[in-house]
Amino acid sequence: MDTSTAGRPPTALVIEDDDIIGRHLESGLRGNGYTTTWCRTGSAGLTAAHHDPPDFVLLDLGLPDLDGIDLARRLRQDVPDLLIVILTARTDEIDVIAGLDAGADDYLVKPFSMTVLLARLRAHLRRRPLPDVQDVEPIRLGDLTVDTAARRALLAGEDVPLRTKEFELLAELARHQGSAVSRETLMARVWDENWFGPTKTLDVTMASLRRRLHTAEAATPRPVRLPHITTLRGHGYRLDPAPSP
Known part of the structure; x- marks a missing residue:
């Protein structure tokens, strides 16, 4: 094992x-x-x-x-x-x-x-987090920072509390910002390459991730630039760039 x-x-x-x-x-x-x-x-x-x-x-x-x-x-x-x-x-x-x-x-x-x-x-x-931390540069998306080494998401410098799978889902989309990512790819990368479970797990996790990002945005005292997660019917999702200031 x-x-x-x-x-x-x-x-x-x-x-x-x-x-x-x-x-x-x-x-x-x-x-x-x-x-x-x-x-x-x-x-x-x-x-x-x-x-x-x-x-x-x-x-x-x-x-x-x-x-x-x-x-x-x-x-x-x-x-x-x-x-x-x-x-x-x-x-x-x-x-x-x-x-x-x-x-x-x-x-x-x-x-x-x-x-x-x-x-x-x-x-x-x-797919659980490994104890060793790799030296990886944080991904910056407008006012959202995805730090894969520290496993933290920050909006305007403040932590966004995310569960393990929510963070991994966001990180996978962030690595391919602006590109379509299929449901199959997300299930393989975030869950497992041999995953055979229900895909509604992805939908529920995505809905929760969106809620947490919007909650963090609403709690920020100033307007922030937050990337948008677009649903691609019949395919998957795309993380669109944050709007220009």
């Missing part, structure tokens, strides 16, 4: 109240080299995440004590770089979108195979 983090096996936190599913996940993850903690309630999972933050969380939405979507939101706020994968028996698209919008990176609908779950985890973990 080539997914170790800083020379150690990745750590997993399973928050699942169903005994059969929980034991299956715990044994499957441990059998594949993941250090695993299993909690049966949302409150216990939240405490475990605060006490010893894991590399990723497998989160059941149907918990007995806390709403899974609310818990995903709290985990994202408290541990911003945490990889969150939702496990749900809900098949309605609105529930899936709500989970992704709350901060989850991905989801699987029950029942699912352990093989698919492990492949998804490998894909995500390969």
Whole structure:
């Protein structure tokens, strides 16, 4: 398993109240080299995440004590770089979108195979930030600066709070400013070259990125030049240059 983090096996936190599913996940993850903690309630999972933050969380939405979507939101706020994968028996698209919008990176609908779950985890973990920082010049787009070395986005010198995938999506568009970038390319570069998950993950992440940029723009005391993300129907997206002053 080539997914170790800083020379150690990745750590997993399973928050699942169903005994059969929980034991299956715990044994499957441990059998594949993941250090695993299993909690049966949302409150216990939240405490475990605060006490010893894991590399990723497998989160059941149907918990007995806390709403899974609310818990995903709290985990994202408290541990911003945490990889969150939702496990749900809900098949309605609105529930899936709500989970992704709350901060989850991905989801699987029950029942699912352990093989698919492990492949998804490998894909995500390969794309996590590396501990070493390369000497890369920041990309300046009007008043927006995308610093890939520091993994920061700044608007008029102020930090724009972005989640991991939001930043990587912005950085990929910024590297190709003014050029069309296909959905397939974005999924491969931001998620994984062998990605086979739902492309609505891209749409939700893009919508969240746009909201965060516009929120930062509204909070700036002076007019700023912000590049525009254009949707190219049937193809992908393009980051258009910031307007001239």
